[in-house]
Each structure stands twice: as C-alpha cells, then as structure tokens.
Amino acid sequence: MTDPAIDPLHQFHIVNIFSLGKVGGVEFALTNSAVFMILIVVLISAFLILSTSGRGLVPTRWQSAAEMMYEIVANTLRSSAGTEGMKYFPFVFSIFAFVLTANLVGLVPYFFTVTSHIIITLALALLVILTVVVTGFIRNGIGFLKVFVPSGLPMAIAPFITFIEILSFLSRPVSLSLRLFGNMLAGHLVLKVFAGFVVSLTAAGVGGWFAGILPLGMTVALTALEFLVAVLQAYVFTILTCVYINDAIHPSH
Amino acid sequence: MDAEAARMIGAGIACFGMAGAAIAVGNIFGNYLTGALRNPSAAPSQFTNTLIGAALAEGLGIFSLVIAFLLIFVG
Numbered sequence: 628m629t630d631p632a633i634d635p636l637h638q639f640h641i642v643n644i645f646s647l648g649k650v651g652g653v654e655f656a657l658t659n660s661a662v663f664m665i666l667i668v669v670l671i672s673a674f675l676i677l678s679t680s681g682r683g684l685v686p687t688r689w690q691s692a693a694e695m696m697y698e699i700v701a702n703t704l705r706s707s708a709g710t711e712g713m714k715y716f717p718f719v720f721s722i723f724a725f726v727l728t729a730n731l732v733g734l735v736p737y738f739f740t741v742t743s744h745i746i747i748t749l750a751l752a753l754l755v756i757l758t759v760v761v762t763g764f765i766r767n768g769i770g771f772l773k774v775f776v777p778s779g780l781p782m783a784i785a786p787f788i789t790f791i792e793i794l795s796f797l798s799r800p801v802s803l804s805l806r807l808f809g810n811m812l813a814g815h816l817v818l819k820v821f822a823g824f825v826v827s828l829t830a831a832g833v834g835g836w837f838a839g840i841l842p843l844g845m846t847v848a849l850t851a852l853e854f855l856v857a858v859l860q861a862y863v864f865t866i867l868t869c870v871y872i873n874d875a876i877h878p879s880h
Numbered sequence: 881m882d883a884e885a886a887r888m889i890g891a892g893i894a895c896f897g898m899a900g901a902a903i904a905v906g907n908i909f910g911n912y913l914t915g916a917l918r919n920p921s922a923a924p925s926q927f928t929n930t931l932i933g934a935a936l937a938e939g940l941g942i943f944s945l946v947i948a949f950l951l952i953f954v955g
Binding site for chain 1: 928931932934935936938939940942943945946949953
C-alpha cells in the first residue's frame with residue numbers, strides 16, 4: 628500500500644509548495660490544494676469574462692454556454708425560493724461555479740480534487756447554513772424560529788415534531804458537506820483502485836498485459852460515470868442551497 | 881480477535897448501510913420514471929424534487945461509507 632503508483636490514497640495528499648513560516652504554531656503555506664483553488668477561480672473568471680466580453684445579440688458558442696450556466700442556476704433558484712430569492716443569486720451562482728469547476732478539474736489526471744477534502748466542503752456548507760441563519764433572523768426577526776414549527780400542527784405532537792425539525796436542521800451542514808465529500812472521495816478512490824489493478828497486472832508479465840485491458844476498460848467507464856457524478860453533485864449542492872435559502876425567506880411552511 | 885481485525889470487520893458491516901441508500905435511490909428514480917412515462921408533460925417540473933429526494937436518501941448512505949472510511953483509515 629505504500630507504493631505511490633498503487634496506493635489509492637496518494638492522490639489526496641496535501642503537500643506544501645512553499646512555506647511562509649509558522650505564526651503562533653500554525654503553519655502558513657501555499658499547498659497544492661490552495662494552488663488548485665486559485666486555478667479554479669482563475670478558470671471561472673476567465674470563462675465568464677472572456678465569453679461575455681463581446682456581448683452580442685446573437686450569442687457565440689462561448690457566450691451561450693455562459694448564458695446556459697446562468698439560466699440553470701437562475702431557474703433553480705427562482706423555482707425553489709421565488710423571485711425574492713434572486714437577491715441571493717450571486718452567492719448561489721458562485722457556489723455552483725466553484726463546486727462544478729472543482730469537481731471537473733479534479734477529474735483531469737494528476738490534478739488535485741479540492742472537493743474531496745471534508746474541510747473544503749464543510750466550509751462551503753457552513754457558509755450556506757450561516758447565511759441562512761443570519762439572513763433568516765435579519766429578515767424575519769424572531770419569526771425565523773417558525774421554521775422549526777410547521778403550521779397547522781396539533782398541540783399534542785408539536786413538541787416532538789419541533790424536536791425532529793431542530794435535529795434535521797442541525798444535521799443539514801453535516802449532510803450537505805458529507806454528501807459532496809463522500810461522493811468525490813469514493814469516486815476517486817474507486818477510479819484509482821481500478822487503475823492500480825492495471826499496474827499490478829502489467830507487472831505480472833505478458834499475460835497480465837492482456838488481462839489488464841479489463842480493469843482499464845472499467846477505469847474508462849468509471850471516468851464517464853464520474854463526470855456525471857461531478858456535474859450532478861454540483862447541481863444537488865446548488866438545489867439544496869436554494870431550498871435552505873427558501874427557509875430563510877419564507878420560514879413558515 | 882485483535883483490534884485490527886475487528887476494525888476491518890466493522891468497516892465491512894458499516895457498508896451494509898449503503899444497501900439501504902441504494903434501494904432508496906433506486907425507488908425514487910424508478911417511481912419518477914413510472915410517473916414520467918404516464919404523464920411526460922409533468923415530468924420536467926418534478927425533476928428537481930426527484931434530485932432533492934435522491935440527494936437526501938443518498939446522503940444517509942454516504943454517512944455509513946464515511947464510518948467505514950473512518951474505521952479503515954483513521955486511528
């Protein structure tokens with residue numbers, strides 16, 4: 628398991644590219660994770676700025692790709708949080724663009740998958756939940772607590788339902804972050820495990836070269852599946868963000 | 881039984897939780913397709929709800945996968 632060619636966990640190692648030294652026992656360093664996050668932001672900015680710089684009434688291919696991305700997020704947000712929710716559009720669009728690009732960049736061989744680390748996805752999920760809680764209290768005041776008490780509830784079972792609602796609200800950041808993290812981690816692990824079979828088989832001799840075709844084909848098929856998962860998980864993260872933001876705008880349900 | 885073996889067996893047992901998530905996700909998409917084939921014009925409007933349901937069900941399966949990973953790789 629220590630051979631980096633076969634070890635499926637090797638791809639998740641965070642290495643320092645250069646260190647700025649320690650401040651109060653915490654090391655400040657530019658890691659490969661940070662480099663890829665910078666790359667992601669540069670890619671998104673370049674795509675959106677370049678594709679919309681020559682705004683035409685008849686869009687070019689790049690422009691319609693950017694417009695399609697805008698439309699998908701705008702429609703999702705409008706259908707789940709209403710037109711009032713469009714105030715949160717820049718936030719939701721940034722999250723969608725970041726998660727989508729991070730997932731897709733991670734599929735390039737030798738590239739680092741930023742979203743396969745729980746700290747990144749937890750930071751994103753906490754950002755979403757804190758936005759919901761803070762803006763929920765600002766918009767509705769104490770009325771935001773109605774989110775825990777569904778309307779039209781008989782008094783007898785209200786305490787139990789409220790308890791369950793509080794539990795489900797508290798588990799939201801956990802499930803939101805673990806879903807993205809688990810999907811990306813598991814997908815990349817399976818990919819690398821099958822790729823490791825190819826390496827082990829070819830090392831076994833000439834017969835292994837032909838037997839290695841099977842796991843190689845599996846790796847290709849899994850890569851196609853991972854593209855689907857990458858886009859789907861970015862979309863799911865966005866939908867759930869929209870649903871949670873809807874709670875902040877319309878707390879009584 | 882030594883602790884290492886018990887951890888590995890525990891990780892294997894934890895993976896059974898994902899069977900439930902697999903059944904749930906299959907159920908959701910199967911029922912979505914059934915409904916979509918009966919009334920194709922109403923299908924696009926319900927696709928978002930389908931994805932939300934699938935995501936929520938799948939998240940619970942991911943929990944058990946994370947437990948398995950924790951058992952294998954941590955500690």
